[in-house]
Amino acid sequence: MRIVAGTAKGRALAGPKPTSRHIRPTADRVRETLFNMLGQFLDGQSVLDLYAGTGALGLEAISRGAGRAVLVDQDREAQALCRENTNHLGFTSQVELLAQPVARALDTLGKRGERFELIFADPPYAARVVETVLEGVTGAGLVAPSGMVIVEHDKREPAPESHAGLTREDQRRFGDTLVSFYRAP
Numbered sequence: 001m002r003i004v005a006g007t008a009k010g011r012a013l014a015g016p017k018p019t020s021r022h023i024r025p026t027a028d029r030v031r032e033t034l035f036n037m038l039g040q041f042l043d044g045q046s047v048l049d050l051y052a053g054t055g056a057l058g059l060e061a062i063s064r065g066a067g068r069a070v071l072v073d074q075d076r077e078a079q080a081l082c083r084e085n086t087n088h089l090g091f092t093s094q095v096e097l098l099a100q101p102v103a104r105a106l107d108t109l110g111k112r113g114e115r116f117e118l119i120f121a122d123p124p125y126a127a128r129v130v131e132t133v134l135e136g137v138t139g140a141g142l143v144a145p146s147g148m149v150i151v152e153h154d155k156r157e158p159a160p161e162s163h164a165g166l167t168r169e170d171q172r173r174f175g176d177t178l179v180s181f182y183r184a185p
């Protein structure tokens with residue numbers, strides 16, 4: 001795994017152990033396509049990376065100009081990988097790691113009045129939580145006006161056309177993976 005573009009382009013990221021069952025990093029080609037759709041530069045945006053795993057999505061966003069990223073994961077191996085990758089890239093001043101379950105992190109961020117222009121969610125496919133994620137980020141008031149929520153999920157899990165004020169603008173398939181793009185009003 002590598003950072004695809006931006007200030008850290010080509011820099012390697014540490015990945016999970018081959019025996020890891022809980023971390024499934026977003027493939028480089030999926031990340032590249034996703035960011036090509038978003039635009040190459042993120043001009044100071046705030047980014048939230050739920051179920052962060054290695055932190056690749058949030059760190060790619062920082063490399064492309066996002067101002068800050070909050071990485072959320074409850075798994076200890078994932079937390080260690082997020083820290084290692086953040087330190088390796090020199091992004092420690094721009095990244096906050098919340099080592100807690102996603103539901104609690106959403107509550108924490110909502111109480112702090114946080115807003116994000118870009119929210120990524122790559123939950124375990126078996127969890128089947130697309131609608132739960134959409135409800136969580138909107139219920140906590142985390143989506144900035146015109147913000148984007150991007151959910152990576154199994155192709156067999158339906159993703160609604162709209163949910164809690166978010167409208168699905170696009171959906172792309174990569175093998176068994178679907179990436180659904182939602183926009184806030």
